Amino acid sequence: xxxxxxxxxxxxxxxxxxxxxxxxxxxxxxxxxxxxxxxxxxxxxxxxxxxxxxxxxxxxxxxxxxxxxxxxxxxxxxxxxxxxxxxxxxxxxxxxxxxxxxxxxxxxxxxxxxxxxxxxxxxxxxxxxxxxxxxxxxxxxxxxxxxxxxxxxxxxxxxxxxxxxxxxxxxxxxxxxxxxxxxxxxxxxxxxxxxxxxxxxxxxxxxxxxxxxxxxxxxxxxxxxxxxxxxxxxxxxxxxxxxxxxxxxxxxxxxxxx
Amino acid sequence: xxxxxxxxxxxxxxxxxxxxxxxxxxxxxxxxxxxxxxxxxxxxxxxxxxxxxxxxxxxxxxxxxxxxxxxxxxxxxxxxxxxxxxxxxxxxxxxxxxxxxxxxxxxxxxxxxxxxxxxxxxxxxxxxxxxxxxxxxxxxxxxxxxxxxxxxxxxxxxxxxxxxxxxxxxxxxxxxxxxxxxxxxxxxxxxxxxxxxxxxxxxxxxxxxxxxxxxxxxxxxxxxxxxxxxxxxxxxxxxxxxxxxxxxxxxxx
Ligand SMILES: Nc1ncnc2c1ncn2[C@@H]1O[C@H](COP(=O)(O)OP(=O)(O)OP(=O)(O)O)[C@@H](O)[C@H]1O
Ligand SMILES: [Mg+2]
Numbered sequence: 001x002x003x004x005x006x007x008x009x010x011x012x013x014x015x016x017x018x019x020x021x022x023x024x025x026x027x028x029x030x031x032x033x034x035x036x037x038x039x040x041x042x043x044x045x046x047x048x049x050x051x052x053x054x055x056x057x058x059x060x061x062x063x064x065x066x067x068x069x070x071x072x073x074x075x076x077x078x079x080x081x082x083x084x085x086x087x088x089x090x091x092x093x094x095x096x097x098x099x100x101x102x103x104x105x106x107x108x109x110x111x112x113x114x115x116x117x118x119x120x121x122x123x124x125x126x127x128x129x130x131x132x133x134x135x136x137x138x139x140x141x142x143x144x145x146x147x148x149x150x151x152x153x154x155x156x157x158x159x160x161x162x163x164x165x166x167x168x169x170x171x172x173x174x175x176x177x178x179x180x181x182x183x184x185x186x187x188x189x190x191x192x193x194x195x196x197x198x199x200x201x202x203x204x205x206x207x208x209x210x211x212x213x214x215x216x217x218x219x220x221x222x223x224x225x226x227x228x229x230x231x232x233x234x235x236x237x238x239x240x241x242x243x244x245x246x247x248x249x250x251x252x253x254x255x256x257x258x
Numbered sequence: 259x260x261x262x263x264x265x266x267x268x269x270x271x272x273x274x275x276x277x278x279x280x281x282x283x284x285x286x287x288x289x290x291x292x293x294x295x296x297x298x299x300x301x302x303x304x305x306x307x308x309x310x311x312x313x314x315x316x317x318x319x320x321x322x323x324x325x326x327x328x329x330x331x332x333x334x335x336x337x338x339x340x341x342x343x344x345x346x347x348x349x350x351x352x353x354x355x356x357x358x359x360x361x362x363x364x365x366x367x368x369x370x371x372x373x374x375x376x377x378x379x380x381x382x383x384x385x386x387x388x389x390x391x392x393x394x395x396x397x398x399x400x401x402x403x404x405x406x407x408x409x410x411x412x413x414x415x416x417x418x419x420x421x422x423x424x425x426x427x428x429x430x431x432x433x434x435x436x437x438x439x440x441x442x443x444x445x446x447x448x449x450x451x452x453x454x455x456x457x458x459x460x461x462x463x464x465x466x467x468x469x470x471x472x473x474x475x476x477x478x479x480x481x482x483x484x485x486x487x488x489x490x491x492x493x494x495x496x497x498x499x500x501x502x503x504x505x506x507x508x509x510x511x
Contacts (some may be wrong), residue, residue, distance in 0.1 A: 067385045093387035107382040121386050
């Protein structure tokens, strides 16, 4: 009965129900330190999933598994319908270009200017583009993060918030279908945080991306989340809409929302 | 404790060997990062010229001044140019230049890649589907393998010039005669093995710097550690290769 109902929902709103990222029973340990102990999660097309959890719970490790930066001990990860565990580098790279990854630190290439940071990434994947077209793309994407005038600066001349935004621009320039944000607003003032959160919402609406957002910033979660998951002791402890979890019976879950 | 130390050393050697194997695998597979390779050649080779020139000149000068009294007691001062040229080209210029490169280049690469590792820049390349090993490691190892021998040849030449300066302090020797004396004393046997070993010096200077940087642990203090241990390991390796090279040359020639 239930599956029939689900079928109907699926046919009616196909977009909402297409799983883009599916993680099943993910395990990862470092020596004796078991970090992930069976993560299960699904992100559907066009959805922004927020992952909460205390420091060191393994949030970054989880999304690093999705792009193959960390090899899990056990479990399955499928991205855009393809199982990524055990893929050869070439095959994995075909999926990686469809995923944008915003690092906690921005991870800009220090030895390159902002322009070169963007160009370096773009040129490898759009070999047929002319210099003029590349320049246009760079300026476009910098405008979309509101930093067009920083184009000739070196990363060392940028503030933390600017680095994050340039990092985001570098991610967007490959036009990813999926974006993984690792603490996009941490270490920024409230106003800049809000700007970045709005930028994330904006990107989702304009580019129709699917995202996972890791954050400690509840106002960012509130703005961006379609769904929230809370990580605890290596598993997903709670899951639901922001509004639902806010009123959860579990006191520990509620403590995030104060 | 010593057992643990030994175990770590052997694990390190094993890892470095795998790293080297990966280099030889990746170096032949396209795409080639030519632009970055030339940039590294410029940074590693051209930017080291002043340092190498200065040390080369001083080596030649000092060697001449130090050897002169001994030769003078035998009345063999006319051997001075040949002797200085031989010691410079066979041993002193390659080893000293390589040590200087270990200090400047190996540590530089160790620190650069180490900080890229720590600040997740290497991971960022990886997720942008750029092969960081190819882009960062292969280009740098190739550049050092090619540039260190050139720097040594440059140091040879400047060292011989320094030798001339050392000689003119005490006597009035015609430059043309000095040069012809230098070339008379040199054979292929002196130049070829000495040049071959510098390729190995260059390779290990790059390889060790890259290995230490690429495998830096998390945290900023590991950047310093990577740079430091790159210099130490590279210097030690240079001496070991030099010893082996001399033994092998001895065996065959
Ligand atoms: N390379 C590594 N080697 C050993 N342990 C690691 C490594 N990377 C992460 N860990 C451990 O895994 C755990 C989870 O790390 P992770 O970076 O995923 O935390 P996080 O949830 O993102 O925390 P934060 O909010 O502080 O970023 C930590 O306890 C950390 O010590
Ligand atoms: Mg983290």
